Amino acid sequence: MNQTFSHQLRFQTPAFLGNASQQAQWRTPPIKALLRQWWRVAVAQQLRYDVDRLRQRESELFGTASDGEGDSRQSLVRIRLGEWQLGQLRDWPGTGTVVHPEVKNRDGRPTPVGSDLYLGFGPLEYNRDSRATAIKGRAAIQAGDGPTLRLAVPAEHAPDLATALWLVDRYGTLGGRSRNGWGSLALLPTSEEAEPPQGQLGAALTQPWRDALQRDWPHAIGSDAQGPLVWQTPAFDDWRKLMQELARLKIALRTQFLFTTGNGAPAPEPRHWLSYPITNHSVRPWGGNARLPNSLRFKVRPAPGNARQIVGAIFHVPCKPPPAFQPDLRAIQGVWQAVHAFLDHPAQKLTRIPA
Numbered sequence: 364m365n366q367t368f369s370h371q372l373r374f375q376t377p378a379f380l381g382n383a384s385q386q387a388q389w390r391t392p393p394i395k396a397l398l399r400q401w402w403r404v405a406v407a408q409q410l411r412y413d414v415d416r417l418r419q420r421e422s423e424l425f426g427t428a429s430d431g432e433g434d435s436r437q438s439l440v441r442i443r444l445g446e447w448q449l450g451q452l453r454d455w456p457g458t459g460t461v462v463h464p465e466v467k468n469r470d471g472r473p474t475p476v477g478s479d480l481y482l483g484f485g486p487l488e489y490n491r492d493s494r495a496t497a498i499k500g501r502a503a504i505q506a507g508d509g510p511t512l513r514l515a516v517p518a519e520h521a522p523d524l525a526t527a528l529w530l531v532d533r534y535g536t537l538g539g540r541s542r543n544g545w546g547s548l549a550l551l552p553t554s555e556e557a558e559p560p561q562g563q564l565g566a567a568l569t570q571p572w573r574d575a576l577q578r579d580w581p582h583a584i585g586s587d588a589q590g591p592l593v594w595q596t597p598a599f600d601d602w603r604k605l606m607q608e609l610a611r612l613k614i615a616l617r618t619q620f621l622f623t624t625g626n627g628a629p630a631p632e633p634r635h636w637l638s639y640p641i642t643n644h645s646v647r648p649w650g651g652n653a654r655l656p657n658s659l660r661f662k663v664r665p666a667p668g669n670a671r672q673i674v675g676a677i678f679h680v681p682c683k684p685p686p687a688f689q690p691d692l693r694a695i696q697g698v699w700q701a702v703h704a705f706l707d708h709p710a711q712k713l714t715r716i717p718a
Contacts, residue, residue, distance in 0.1 A: 386502065
């Protein structure tokens with residue numbers, strides 16, 4: 364017997380989500396991938412963080428394609444999107460500028476940079492003709508847009524899927540540069556009688572952040588003596604101002620780690636452990652093609668108690684860098700301890716929240 368879930372998807376920020384023709388199109392595969400990502404967090408502790416058991420359970424539920432050595436398995440999760448339209452955001456509205464202390468003018472003074480370009484470089488680009496940020500593809504999906512999402516799953520898997528949906532609502536983002544808060548989506552009730560996803564960020568979904576650094580895959584929200592590593596910004600009336608504030612925070616927390624080298628550094632410096640690559644600051648042993656995603660992520664949500672406003676959530680999903688980076692856990696712990704202290708400092712005007 365199947366259990367069904369129905370929610371209204373709604374983007375809180377523009378999403379760089381599209382098809383092979385660079386059209387801003389809603390598609391089920393990215394949504395399914397996002398659901399799988401947070402389902403792993405939902406069940407990781409149940410399975411004692413055993414990767415083999417996790418893969419087996421995941422293939423049973425979400426299906427798997429044959430690699431020539433095994434059988435294909437059809438997904439038990441059915442996903443359907445309601446009526447949708449192609450994204451219509453073609454003329455980028457801009458989000459203002461922020462000062463970057465390492466970007467300087469001819470006089471050697473720090474100069475403003477586009478906050479949207481800083482957080483969205485790739486899907487966004489600088490147009491030299493208009494001297495403004497522009498969308499690189501044909502269009503983006505605008506904030507406020509979204510179809511109905513319907514899912515069906517065997518009843519025995521429904522509790523874990525419900526937890527995954529709650530995690531998607533709290534932390535999920537879709538599309539290009541989504542870890543910076545683009546494509547932040549909310550799962551809303553489809554009627555006045557329906558409820559949003561329900562859950563809480565208890566011990567089953569969190570792990571002390573130093574312990575989490577022992578595993579090289581995202582499996583929990585980090586925590587410390589104060590609770591989950593989740594911070595919330597003040598409320599804003601629109602996404603442009605909020606993304607500008609998130610850009611300011613990201614620039615400040617990164618540039619607190621000063622570089623002493625340039626390209627071809629013989630060994631990683633502290634900032635390299637946040638994410639890699641970094642423009643003009645390669646690490647010779649890592650090369651230019653290595654990729655280390657930032658485990659500190661941004662999400663934009665409806666403001667608590669006022670759906671007309673939005674807030675930013677900053678949360679840490681700590682995990683160890685892959686073996687190719689030869690991770691120095693002592694150095695990595697020092698970097699993240701400094702980041703947490705930065706976010707906790709009253710000057711940042713952030714609030715620790717339980718989820």
